[in-house]
Amino acid sequence: xxxxxxxxxxxxxxxxxxxxxxxxxxxxxxxxxxxxxxxxxxxxxxxxxxxxxxxxxxxxxxxxxxxxxxxxxxxxxxxxxxxxxxxxxxxxxxxxxxxxxxxxxxxxxxxxxxxxxxxxxxxxxxxxxxxxxxxxxxxxxxxxxxxxxxxxxxxxxxxxxxxxxxxxxxxxxxxxxxxxxxxxxxxxxxxxxxxxxxxxxxxxxx
Amino acid sequence: xxxxxxxxxxxxxxxxxxxxxxxxxxxxxxxxxxxxxxxxxxxxxxxxxxxxxxxxxxxxxxxxxxxxxxxxxxxxxxxxxxxxxxxxxxxxxxxxxxxxxxxxxxxxxxxxxxxxxxxxxxxxxxxxxxxxxxxxxxxxxxxxxxxxxxxxxxxxxxxxxxxxxxxxxxxxxxxxxxxxxxxxxxxxxxxxxxxxxxxxxxxxxxxxxxxxxxxxxxxxxxxxxxxxxxxxxxxxxxxxxxxxxxxxxxxxxxxxxxxxxxxxxxxxxxxxxxxxxxxxxxxxxxxxxxxxxxxxxxxxxxxxxxxxxxxxxxxxxxxxxxxxxxxxxxxxxxxxxxxxxxxxxxxxxxxxxxxxxxxxxxxxxxxxxxxxxxxxxxxxxxxxxxxxxxxxxxxxxxxxxxxxxxxxxxxxxxxxxxxxxxxxxxxxxxxxxxxxxxxxxxxxxxxxxxxxxxxxxxxxxxxxxxxxxxxxx
Numbered sequence: 275x276x277x278x279x280x281x282x283x284x285x286x287x288x289x290x291x292x293x294x295x296x297x298x299x300x301x302x303x304x305x306x307x308x309x310x311x312x313x314x315x316x317x318x319x320x321x322x323x324x325x326x327x328x329x330x331x332x333x334x335x336x337x338x339x340x341x342x343x344x345x346x347x348x349x350x351x352x353x354x355x356x357x358x359x360x361x362x363x364x365x366x367x368x369x370x371x372x373x374x375x376x377x378x379x380x381x382x383x384x385x386x387x388x389x390x391x392x393x394x395x396x397x398x399x400x401x402x403x404x405x406x407x408x409x410x411x412x413x414x415x416x417x418x419x420x421x422x423x424x425x426x427x428x429x430x431x432x433x434x435x436x437x438x439x440x441x442x443x444x445x446x447x448x449x450x451x452x453x454x455x456x457x458x459x460x461x462x463x464x465x466x467x468x469x470x471x472x473x474x475x476x477x478x479x480x
Numbered sequence: 481x482x483x484x485x486x487x488x489x490x491x492x493x494x495x496x497x498x499x500x501x502x503x504x505x506x507x508x509x510x511x512x513x514x515x516x517x518x519x520x521x522x523x524x525x526x527x528x529x530x531x532x533x534x535x536x537x538x539x540x541x542x543x544x545x546x547x548x549x550x551x552x553x554x555x556x557x558x559x560x561x562x563x564x565x566x567x568x569x570x571x572x573x574x575x576x577x578x579x580x581x582x583x584x585x586x587x588x589x590x591x592x593x594x595x596x597x598x599x600x601x602x603x604x605x606x607x608x609x610x611x612x613x614x615x616x617x618x619x620x621x622x623x624x625x626x627x628x629x630x631x632x633x634x635x636x637x638x639x640x641x642x643x644x645x646x647x648x649x650x651x652x653x654x655x656x657x658x659x660x661x662x663x664x665x666x667x668x669x670x671x672x673x674x675x676x677x678x679x680x681x682x683x684x685x686x687x688x689x690x691x692x693x694x695x696x697x698x699x700x701x702x703x704x705x706x707x708x709x710x711x712x713x714x715x716x717x718x719x720x721x722x723x724x725x726x727x728x729x730x731x732x733x734x735x736x737x738x739x740x741x742x743x744x745x746x747x748x749x750x751x752x753x754x755x756x757x758x759x760x761x762x763x764x765x766x767x768x769x770x771x772x773x774x775x776x777x778x779x780x781x782x783x784x785x786x787x788x789x790x791x792x793x794x795x796x797x798x799x800x801x802x803x804x805x806x807x808x809x810x811x812x813x814x815x816x817x818x819x820x821x822x823x824x825x826x827x828x829x830x831x832x833x834x835x836x837x838x839x840x841x842x843x844x845x846x847x848x849x850x851x852x853x854x855x856x857x858x859x860x861x862x863x864x865x866x867x868x869x870x871x872x873x874x875x876x877x878x879x880x881x882x883x884x885x886x887x888x889x890x891x892x893x894x895x896x897x898x899x900x901x902x903x904x905x906x907x908x909x910x911x912x913x914x915x916x917x918x919x920x921x922x923x924x925x926x927x928x929x930x931x932x933x934x935x936x937x938x939x940x941x942x943x944x945x946x947x948x949x950x951x952x953x
Contacts, residue, residue: 289800290803290804290807291680291800291804292679292680292779292804294779294914294916296914296916296917296918296919297916297917300918300922301895301896301897301919302896302897302922304519304897305547305564305565305567305568305897306564308522319917319918319922324904324922324923348800349680350679350680350683350713353679353680353713354615354710354914354916355614355615355895355914356613356614356615356629356630356631357519357631358522358631358632358633359522361631376680376683377683378683378713379683379684379713379714379715380615380628380629380630380631380710380715381631383630383631383634384631384632384633384634387631387633387634387637388633437504437647438504438505439502439504439506439645442504449530450633450637450645451530451532451636451637451640451641454508454637454640454641454643454645455640455641457499457500457508460499460500460508461499461508461510461641461642461643464499464500464510465510465642468496468497468510472607472744472747473740473743474605474736474737474740474741474743474744475512475608476538
């Protein structure tokens with residue numbers, strides 16, 4: 275996983291609440307290997323109409339958000355299916371930070387595993403930030419994970435509070451499986467005791 | 481000395497699965513069972529790329545369900561024309577074979593939807609922690625397991641580690657008082673619950689469903705309720721197990737064997753939440769007030785009793801919610817205040833991990849018997865064994881005589897990635913779990929409802945109150 279320390283990038287507003295993973299990455303795209311490049315699928319059916327033309331009323335289609343690396347989303351962003359393609363497609367499109375009042379639980383966990391930083395802020399603050407970005411001459415934000423700050427081009431700064439483990443993994447670009455396997459003795463001891471206590475749980479001979 | 485205090489079933493399962501705790505508050509939770517499906521190919525890719533060993537292949541189970549065809553099974557994989565779809569089914573077969581993981585694949589009579597087959601085979605048991613490569617893994621909570629969906633990276637993590645790092649989630653008690661009135665079902669109850677707490681109402685929580693309205697439900701009905709926990713934002717939903725659950729499990733292929741049965745039973749009987757246990761949130765739902773429900777929007781929380789009308793966004797005070805309603809109505813091509821029973825449909829789908837079990841098929845067949853489908857309608861049983869049982873009971877003859885299609889098991893038109901899908905503009909009465917824009921096919925319009933209600937809509941050609949049809953008899 276690529277480490278994340280600081281990022282200065284264009285932020286794009288997406289105000290709708292309950293954006294689900296089908297909207298981020300339609301189910302019919304899941305069967306494509308990631309090597310085809312998932313950027314072409316990001317928000318596909320929101321972004322394009324039935325004829326494949328870009329919809330003028332979808333905020334991310336405005337040229338000022340072409341190079342967006344930050345998304346300012348609505349409540350419960352990423353609800354629905356557990357498909358991790360929803361995270362891959364955002365990464366492949368250049369997003370590294372998502373800011374929202376809340377995220378779908380499975381989606382947020384998937385983001386963390388792939389180096390996509392999710393920032394939770396109170397609804398009013400997210401709305402203010404979205405409004406400010408939509409009207410600002412320079413829609414860029416700087417996110418500093420170590421300092422836990424979001425800074426607008428105008429210089430105004432907001433604080434955020436990452437989960438300590440999320441912060442640690444992202445700052446260092448750690449592979450979580452390696453971290454976890456460092457506990458192999460604890461896992462082995464737990465497993466042996468667990469199976470002895472609940473003998474019917476042990477895997478069947480096949 | 482710590483005082484013994486009342487615990488919830490979730491507390492008991494969690495506390496018995498903590499391998500280790502870190503200072504930052506995260507715990508490594510032991511995972512007893514891992515459920516895989518075709519989309520797990522990203523996880524197997526990661527295992528190969530990082531050269532990992534699968535720790536306990538015997539604790540993982542793989543299912544071909546999302547991409548399998550629901551027609552002609554005689555030619556196996558060759559029947560799948562689309563090479564990308566065929567590749568998905570081939571991958572889960574080859575990956576599970578390579579790692580010695582049990583597979584419920586195409587051509588196996590036990591094959592079916594992972595959340596139907598898991599309980600049916602006795603893989604799902606009380607007190608287990610079950611992680612599944614699908615958000616509807618919450619279904620398994622109906623048997624008193626802590627079961628939740630995960631993405632591909634965490635699937636790879638479980639394959640290698642047999643555990644997952646978690647911050648302890650909050651708990652929410654949904655206390656269902658009274659019992660469901662005649663003509664209403666578990667699907668109506670869960671749609672009413674989601675409508676009441678919202679699509680994000682339980683984010684960060686594990687829901688425990690309790691009360692007379694839940695105890696009165698069969699195990700299969702409880703699965704329908706727990707299945708849609710994720711539609712309220714909860715990764716997991718569960719029910720304290722009782723004799724109905726123990727009777728359900730006994731004798732199933734992966735159930736505890738005779739010599740272990742009494743030990744398992746004693747353990748299971750100690751799992752239910754203690755009286756006076758504390759929850760972070762409590763919600764009360766009155767089952768007696770639940771009516772047959774249909775969704776009118778593009779989120780599972782946008783529902784109403786079928787006897788009602790499409791809501792009027794101009795009456796909504798919250799501007800964001802008003803925009804959301806307007807957008808839903810535009811997509812669904814519905815007018816504010818339109819009578820729901822006047823909405824005509826083009827298709828009906830009876831199936832999915834929410835509603836494809838034998839009791840669901842019986843309920844639909846009871847409505848269909850002696851009537852004719854007015855629109856193309858399909859029934860997709862949840863597993864090969866359910867299909868066989870339905871055929872033994874003659875249910876398939878009722879459906880076929882009424883002009884319904886009788887299909888092979890799989891996820892089919894719930895997620896619409898196996899080739900079964902709506903055409904743009906088609907409106908479907910569906911027993912599935914998500915009415916998202918494009919979920920059943922790009923431009924398709926989904927109304928979620930119970931199997932009896934979908935059957936009633938199919939034979940009427942429009943949304944209707946199944947109680948009216950049943951009263952005619």
